[in-house]
Amino acid sequence: MDGKEYYNIKLIVNGKEVKGSVAAETSLLDFLRSKNYIEVKKGCDKGDCGACTVLIDGKATVSCLTSAIQAQGRKIQTLKSLGSWDKLDPLQEAFVKHEALQCGFCTPGMLMTAKALLDENPHPTRDDIKEAISGNLCRCTGYKKIVDAIEAVSKGEN
Ligand code: FES
Ligand code: FES
Incomplete structure (x- = not known):
């Protein structure tokens, strides 16, 4: 025993009930990663990079700064709720088409942030898109293709 108190929690992840015992x-x-939702990426682990973004009750949220206990009873969506190889979500298709796919660390969080944006505001301006993804960092390249891809979906041009 490690002397910590553990709490039983139950969340809905991608439509499926997930239970566990967690420390405060x-x-x-x-x-999520301990439950094999490894599509949720661990980047900075301190709220700076957005790689760990998931949707909690539809809101884009950095999961590294959210305690598992806070998520008790909530609906969580990870990247795998969007689409699969056989049936990609329009956002995933647009990221491919516009060559907005970047590395496996930043892309999952970018897609979840984009999903939350379009669910809340189906017709964002380019500035709205830039603002929405401002917490999703990539050190490697620019953001133009990502903005292009999200804008294309918003305009039904995908
Ligand atoms: S890993 Fe959560 S914001 Fe970077
Ligand atoms: S951090 Fe993913 S491509 Fe730069």
């Missing part, structure tokens, strides 16, 4: 300090990120 366990992040939602670590909990």
Whole structure:
């Protein structure tokens, strides 16, 4: 025993009930990864990069700064709720078409942020898109193709 108190939690992840026992300090990120939702990426682990973004009740949220206990009873969506190889979500298709796919670390979070944006505001301006993804960092390249891809979906041009 490690002397910590553990709490039983139950979340709905991508439509499926997931239960576990967590310490007060366990992040939602670590909990999800421990349950094999490894599409949720661990980048900075301190709220700076957006790689760990998931939707909680439809809102884009950095899971590294959210305790697993806070997520008790909530609906969580990870990248795998969007689409699969056989049937990609329009956002995933647009990222491919516009060559907005970047590395496996930043792309999952970018897509989840874009999903939350379009669910809330189906016709954002380019500035709205830039603002929405401003918390999703990529050190490697520019953001133009990502903005192009999200804009194309918003305009039904995909
Ligand atoms: S890993 Fe959560 S914001 Fe970077
Ligand atoms: S961090 Fe993913 S391509 Fe730069």
